Amino acid sequence: MTAFVAKQRSYERILLLLSREGPLTPTQIISKTSYSERTVRYALSKLKAQGKVRNIPSFDDMRKILYHVQEG
Numbered sequence: 001m002t003a004f005v006a007k008q009r010s011y012e013r014i015l016l017l018l019s020r021e022g023p024l025t026p027t028q029i030i031s032k033t034s035y036s037e038r039t040v041r042y043a044l045s046k047l048k049a050q051g052k053v054r055n056i057p058s059f060d061d062m063r064k065i066l067y068h069v070q071e072g
Helices: 003-021 026-033 037-049
Strands: 053-057 065-069
Touching (some): 003 026, 003 037, 026 065, 037 053, 037 065
Antiparallel strands (some): 053 065
16 A cells, blocks of 8 residues: 555545544544544644634633534
């Protein structure tokens, strides 16, 4: 499997996870996928740039950022 295919699958898996489980922090995504922090942060930045996800502050802890699937 090439690195590109592996990255593409990580994007898809993270997007699917967010659509199923709702808003999650990067730390929660890491624990649920076992991806490295770097992989998760890179995938989230690419998904955000594509308009597929967006981030919002956590109302429980304003220092944390939640990511969720962008509607529409």
